[in-house]
Amino acid sequence: MTKTANSTANVKIPAQPVRKVPHEADTLSFMHRKPRDVGGVNYWNVEATGYFGKDCDKGHELAREYLDFIGRYPTNGNATLLGCIVNDMCRVRQEERKPSGNHLTGVEIGFLGEVNRYTMATMVAVVKMLGKSEGGDA
Secondary structure: OOOOOOOOOOOOOOOOOOOOOOOHHHHOOOOEEOOOOOOOEEOOOOOOOOOHHHHHHHHHHHHHHHHHHHHHOOOOOHHHHHHHHHHHHHHHHOOOOOOOOOOOOHHHHHHHHHHHHHHHHHHHHHHHHHOOOOOOOO
C-alpha cells in the first residue's frame, strides 16, 4: 500500500468521555424510587394544595424541570418518560374525584399545559423551518 501525505492511518482520535445519564427518579423532584423489595419508580409523587392557581403554578414549574431534564438527556428511555408520568398521574388521582367532578388537580393540568405549550412552540419552529409538519396534513 502506498502512503500519501494526507493519510489518516496514524491519526488518533481521543476517546470521548462517556456521559453518565442520571436516573430520572434521582434527579426530578416529583419522582422517587419505590422500595427495593417492590422495585420500580413512582413517576408522580405530588400533593396538590387544593388551590387551583397555586397548583397550576407548581405544575408549570415541574413541567419546566421535566423539559430541562429531557433536553439535557435526550435518550431513548427518556423518550417514553412522559407516558410513564401521565400513567402515574392517572393512577394516583383515579379514586380522588374532585368537587369539580374531575380527577386531575391544578398540578396535573398545569404540568400538561406547560408541556403542551413547549410542544406547540417547538412545532411552530419546525413548521417554519421545513414548511410543513411531518405528522400529517394541516
